[in-house]
Amino acid sequence: MAGKRAEEETQVSATGARAALRTATGREAVRWVAAHCRTVPWLTGATVLATVAGAALEVLPVLLLGRVVDGVVAGESQSILVTVGALMVGAALLGVPAAAASTYLIGRLGTDLLARLREGAVRAVLAMPSARIEQVGRGDVLSRVGDDVAVLSKGIRTAVPTILSAGVLVAIATAGMFGLDWRLGLAGAGALPAYALALRWYLPRSAPLYRRQRVAQADRAQALISGLNGIDTVRAYRLESAFRERVTGESWRVRDLGIEVFRLFGRFVGRENRAEFVGLVLIIVVGYALLEADAATLGEVSAAPLLFHRLFNPLGSIMFTFDEAQKSGASLTRLVGALGEAAEGRLVGSTTASVDGRPVGGAVAAPVGGAVAGGVTPYPVTIEGLTFTYPGAEEPALRDVDLAIPAGGSLALVGATGAGKTTLAALVAGIGTPDAGSVRIGSTDLAELDEAGARALVSILTQETHVFSGPLSGDLRLAAPDATDAELMDALRTVGADRWVAALPGGLDTTVGEGGERLDVTKVAQIALARLVLGRSPVVVLDESTAEAGSQGAAELERAVRATYRGRTTLLVAHRLTQAMAADRIAVLDAGRVVELGTHEELVALGGRYARFWRAWREGG
Template structure:
C-alpha cells in the first residue's frame, strides 16, 4: 500500500509526461471558475448603478456581460470536465498496465503469499473504482476546488474586511477536514482490503468446487463468504456514518462564515466604508461557495474511495521485482544432462503463522530418477513441491538442483532448472500453436508436433478444424480437462528443463482420462529428474521411490513394495486406495 504522498508523486510525474494536456486542463478549469464568479461581481455593480441612478444603457451592458460570462463559464467548465476525464483516462491506462507488468515481474512466492483475490481486486475492482472516480469525483473536486479559490479571491477583491469575514469560516472547515481525513482514509483502505478478502474467499471456493463438494464443505465455504461480505457491509456503514458527521461539520462552517459576512457588511455599510453593491455581492459570493463545497462533500466519498484504490495500485508498482543474485537462464546446460535434487534440513513457515508447514525435511532424488510425495491433505506436499521448484524461500535448510542452490538464483534461472506443473493449467485464447509456444517461443511446427506426439495428443490435434492453427480458449474451440492437460504436458516437453515437479497435475481428469494422462506424464518426463505430488497412488507406484509426508515431516521412504511390506502409514493408504478402487 503506497502512502498518499507516494501516490501524489506518481500522479504528478504522469502529468509531467503530458505537459500540453495538463496545462490545457488547468487553464480551462481556472478560466471556467473565474467566469462563473464574474457575474456575481457584476451584480454588485448593478446594485451600485441602480442606487447611483446610472443610465439604463449601462445596466443593459452589464447585464449582457453577465450573460456572456455565464455562457463562457459553462463552456469552460464543460471543456475542463472533458480534459480532466481525458487526462485521468490516460493516467488510469498507464497505471493499470504498469501494475499488471509489476505483478508479472514479482516472485511467484509473493503472489502466493498475498493471494490471487488481492491481486485481482487491485487490477480489477480498484481500477473500476478509480475509473468511476475519474469520470465523476475527480472533475468535480478539482473544478470545485478551483472555484472555491477564485471566489475567495473575489471576496477579498470586494473589500479585504469582507474577505477576512468570509475567511473566518476556514478554521471551521479545516477542523472538519482534520477530524475527517485521518479517520476516513484508513477506513476506506480497510474497506478495500475487506473487498479483496471477499474476492479471495469467492475465488478459492469456486476454484476448488470439486474438492468442496467431495468433502461436503459447502456450508463452511458459504459461511466464510458470508463473513467476508458482512465485513464489507460493516465497513460501508461505518464509512457512511463518518461521512454524515463530516457533512454536519461542513454545514456549521458555512453558517459561521455567512453570519460573519452579514455582520461585517452591515457594520461597513453603516460606517460608509463600503458600498451597498459590495456589501450585497459579498454574501452572494460566499453563498456561491456553497454549491462547489457541497459538490466536494457529496463526491468526497467517491474521491476517498478513488484515493484508497490509487494507493493500492501505486503500492503494486513499489513491490520489488525478482532481483536476487543470478539472472542467467543458461544455468541448465544441455551438456550436463539431468540434475539430481537434494533437500537438506528444510523448514518453512508461512508469514504470520507460528507453526512450520515443513520441519527438517531431507530428500534426495538421483539425477534422472523419480520420487512420489504422498500424504493426507495439509501434510505439506504442495508447499514442498513449490520450494523445490524455486517458489518461496525456506527459513532453514536448502534445496539444491545439481550444483546450484536455489536460494542463490532468481526465478528465471530457477525456471531454467525446474519446471512445475500444477492442477491450475490454462489454455489462453488464440491459435493452439501460439499457446504451445508460450514454453518455447522459437519452436518450429515440427517441434510442436513432436511434443504433442510425445504426450499422445497428436490425434485429437490433427482432428481440429485447422490443426495447430485452430483458435482455442475463449471464443474458440473449447478443450476438455484431458486435452488441457495434454497441452500443458506438451509445453513441459518443449521447455525441457532437467527437473520436473508435477503437483497433482492430472487430478481433475476422470478415471479414463487419468490413465491416459499418466502415460503422457511418464513420456513427458522421460530422462528427467521428476518429483510427483501423487493424487492417485498408481502414480506413486510408477515412481522409483516414495516419500510419505505427515504434518510436515517425512515419516517413511522407500519403494512401493518396501513400504507396503513395512505395514506403516503408506501401507494403510494403499489398502484404503485399493479397496476404494
C-alpha cells in the same frame, strides 16, 4: 489421496488472514499522479486553463452585479448599465462551454491516467514472484486489478472532475471577495478554521476506514474464490456450511464498514454546514459595519455575501462527492502500492541460471529434437534440513526434510491431506523461501536465484492447467517462443496428442479455448505436458497433474507424464498410487516430516503407512 486444493484449504485455515499486497501512502500516490501529468504537458496545461477560465467566468457576473448596484446608486447613465449587463450575459454564456471543456479535459486526463495505472498494475501483478502471489492470495490481487480499477474509474468520471472544478471555483471566489474589500475577504476567511476543523476531524478517520473497507472486500473475494476453486473438495468433505459461514461473515464485515462510512460522512456534513453558517454571518455583520462607517460601497457589500453564497454549491459538491473521492483515493493508493510491490519484489540474481558453473538458460530455447532425454542434461536435486512455516501458522508445514533425487531420477511424494506434499513441491520449484535448510540443483541453491533463473532450472505442472484462447500453436509457444511447427508436433507426439491435433480443422492453427475448439480435461493436460516438454528445464515438478482426468484419461496421461519426465530429474506429488509405483523412489510425508522412504516394493514389504495406503488403494480399486 486428497487433492491439491484440499491441502491448500488446510494451509489457508491454518494461516488465517493472508498478508496483503503493499498499499502506498497518499504522498506516494500524489507523486505518481504528478509524474504522469508531466508526461502529457499539453493536455495538463489545457485542462488547467479551461478549469480556471470556467471558474472565473462563473464568478464574474456576481462581481459585475455589484458594479450595477453601485452604478444605480451613483445615478450613472443607462448605457454603462447596459454594457455591464451585456458583459454579465456574455460571461454566463461563455461559462457553459468553458465548464463543459473543463469537465471533458479533466475526464480525458483522468482516463489516460487510469489506463496507464491499470496497465502498470496488471504488468506488476504478472511480474510478481509466484511466492508472493501465493502468500497474499488471489482475492487481494484480483480486487486490485478488478474492484479497485472499477472504483477509480467511477471516481474519475464523477468525483474527480467535480472536486477539481469546484476547488478552483472556491479559490477564485475567495480571491474575488478579497478584491472587493480585504476586510470582507477576511470575514469570509473566518469560516476557514471551521472548515479546517471539520476536515481535520474527518480525514484521519475516513482514509483508514476506506482502506479497511477495501481490504474487507478483498477478503470477501478471497473467501469466494477459495470456495469456488475447491468446490469438489468442499463437497467431498461436507464443508459447504463452513465456507458459507465464512463468506457470510466477510460479507457482513463489508456491510458493517459501509454503514460506518455513511455515519461518519453524515457527521462531516453537519460540521461543514456549521462552517458555512459561521462564514455567512461574519460577512453580513462586517459588511453592515463597513456600510455604516461608509468604508465600503453598497455594491461591494451586496456582492460579498453573494460570492460567499456562490461557494455553497461548489463546497456542497465537494462535500457530497468527497465520499467517492475518498474511495477513489484508497483504490489509487492500493494500485500504486501494487506498482511499488513489483519493484520491491525483484530479487537480486542472475536471470540466466547456471549449475556447476554451466549456464542452462539456453537449454530453454533448444530444439526439441525427439525424446526428452536426448536434449536435456539432468542435474541432481538435494533437499537438506528444509523447514517452512506459513505466515500466521503456529506449526511448520515442513520440518527438517532431507531428500535427494539423483540426476535423471524420480521421487514420488505420498501422504494424507495437509502432510506437506504441495508445500514441498512448491519450494523445490522455487516458489517461496524456506525458514531453514536449502534446495540445491547441482551445487546451486535456488534461494540465490531470481524467479527467472529458477524457472530455467525447474518447471512445475499442477492440476490447475489452463488453455488460453487463441491458436493452439500460440498456446504451446508460451514455453518456447521460437519453436517451429515441427518441434511443436514432436512435443505433442511425446505426450500422445499428435493424432487428435492433426485431426483438428486447422491443425496447430486451430483456435482453442473460449470462442474456439473446446478441449476436454485430458487434452488440456496433454497440452500442458507438451509445454513442459518444450520448456526443456532439467528438473520438473508434477503436482497431481493427472488428478482431474477420469480413469481412462488418467491412464493415458500417466503414460504421457512418464514420457515427459524421462531423462529429467523429477519430483511427483502422487494423486494415484500407480504414479508412485512408476517412480524410482517414494517418500511418505506425515505432518511435514518424511516418515518412510524407499521403492514401492520396499515400502510395501515394510508394512508401514505406505503399505496401508496401498492396501486401501487396491481394495478401493
